C-alpha cells in the first residue's frame with residue numbers, strides 16, 4: 228500500500244489575545260492508500276486543527292503535512308470535508324447544497340449526471356422529501372446527513388470527516404456507519420475521521436490514532452485487527468470488547484488531563 232498522507236513532526240501554535248496557545252506538538256503519522264484512520268482524543272485537544280491542516284485551511288507552524296509527497300498548499304477537490312458544524316449553506320436548499328459540491332467538480336460534466344448523482348445521495352440519506360427545503364427547517368441530524376450527502380456526492384478520493392455522526396440519534400448513527408462502510412467498499416477511499424466514540428472508532432477504522440490532551444501529541448497508534456467488510460456482530464467479538472476497554476482507558480486518562488487544563492475560554 229502506498230503512502231498518501233504524511234504528518235511529519237507537525238506542530239501548531241495559535242497566537243490569541245491570551246498569548247500563544249500550543250495546540251499540536253510533534254505529531255507524526257502516515258496514512259496509506261485505502262486506510263481508514265480515526266483520531267480519538269478529548270474535546271479541545273487539537274483534533275480539528277489536525278484535520279484543518281490536511282484539508283489545507285491552516286498551515287502548521289512547524290513540520291509539514293504531505294499529500295502524495297507534496298506539501299499541502301490549500302484546499303482541493305481531491306479532499307471532501309465534512310465539518311464538525313455541518314458546513315451546509317443556509318441560503319441554498321437541500322438539493323442545491325448537494326448540487327453545489329458537484330458544480331465545483333469539473334470532472335463530472337453532464338448536468339443530467341449531476342442530477343442523478345444528487346438524487347442517489349438524497350435517497351441514501353433519506354432526504355428525498357426535503358430536496359427543496361432549506362437547512363434551517365431541518366433537524367440537526369438531517370443537516371448532518373445533508374453535509375454527508377454533499378461530501379459523498381463529489382466522490383473524493385480522500386474523505387475528511389470531523390465528528391460527522393455526532394448529532395445523530397443512536398439508530399441513525401448505526402445506519403450511517405454501515406452506509407459509510409458500504410460506500411467505501413464500493414468506491415474505495417482513504418478516510419480520516421475524528422470521533423468521540425471509542426465504539427465507532429473500532430467498528431469503522433483500520434487504524435486508531437489516540438492523541439493526548441492539549442497540545443495534541445500521539446499517545447498510541449492502534450491497528451484494528453479486523454478486515455472489511457464488517458458487520459454489526461463484530462461488536463460481540465471478544466477482541467472488539469477487550470480493545471474497547473483498552474481504548475476507553477487510554478482516552479479517559481486524556482479526558483481527565485484535558486479537564487485539568489483550566490482554560491475556560493477554550494472549548
Ligand SMILES: Nc1ncnc2c1ncn2[C@@H]1O[C@H](COP(=O)(O)OP(=O)(O)O)[C@@H](O)[C@H]1O
Pocket residue numbers: 241242243248250268269270271272273274275276277492493494
Ligand atoms: N484559529 C484559532 N485561533 C486560536 N485558537 C484556536 C484556533 N483554532 C482552534 N483554536 C484553539 O485550539 C484548541 C484546539 O482546538 P480544536 O483543534 O478545535 O480541538 P478539538 O477539535 O480537539 O476539540 C482549542 O483550545 C481552540 O480554542
Ligand SMILES: [Mg+2]
Pocket residue numbers: 271274275276311389
Ligand atoms: Mg473538533
